[in-house]
């Protein structure tokens with residue numbers, strides 16, 4: 001059973017590995033430190049038997065609005081409710097801080113993530129053409145809190 005807790009600096013190596021494998025991104029450790037500094041309660045990890053198996057990181061760009069920047073769960077730990085637990089904990093922290101809605105961008109080809117966000121009550125909004133570096137469009141998804 002995974003527990004959800006706040007990110008700590010010692011988790012960076014595991015987060016970089018999950019981001020690399022699940023999201024195909026390779027950010028410098030300083031990127032994770034900086035988003036953690038912006039809002040510590042918006043950066044959560046799922047830990048199972050002492051190992052980091054997933055994470056979510058977001059910010060509140062406006063006092064009533066939260067934005068999910070990244071989330072990922074290790075492949076072998078998917079479809080066990082860990083993503084849902086991470087998102088629920090994140091949304092709870094957003095609501096405690098006064099957010100009225102949460103939003104995120106997702107690649108239009110990422111049907112698994114789109115289905116996941118729909119299952120958690122997110123609705124599809126606008127489509128941003130060529131949002132990603134490789135030219136792929138992003139779908140904006142949002143949820144009222």
Ligand SMILES: CC(C)(COP(=O)(O)OP(=O)(O)OC[C@H]1O[C@@H](n2cnc3c(N)ncnc32)[C@H](O)[C@@H]1OP(=O)(O)O)[C@@H](O)C(=O)NCCC(=O)NCCS
Pocket residue numbers: 022023071072073074077078079080081082083084085105106107110111112113115116117119120
């Ligand atoms: C998206 C992601 C975080 C979901 O994590 P997860 O731990 O597997 O999700 P959960 O087990 O909590 O799933 C909750 C519900 O979402 C839906 N869902 C999750 N994955 C799904 C999939 N691949 N296809 C269809 N529906 C899915 C289901 O309704 C699921 O409930 P169920 O298992 O009872 O049917 C995970 O697939 C992942 O890390 N993907 C790669 C990284 C990524 O795409 N991140 C998002 C970028 S914007």
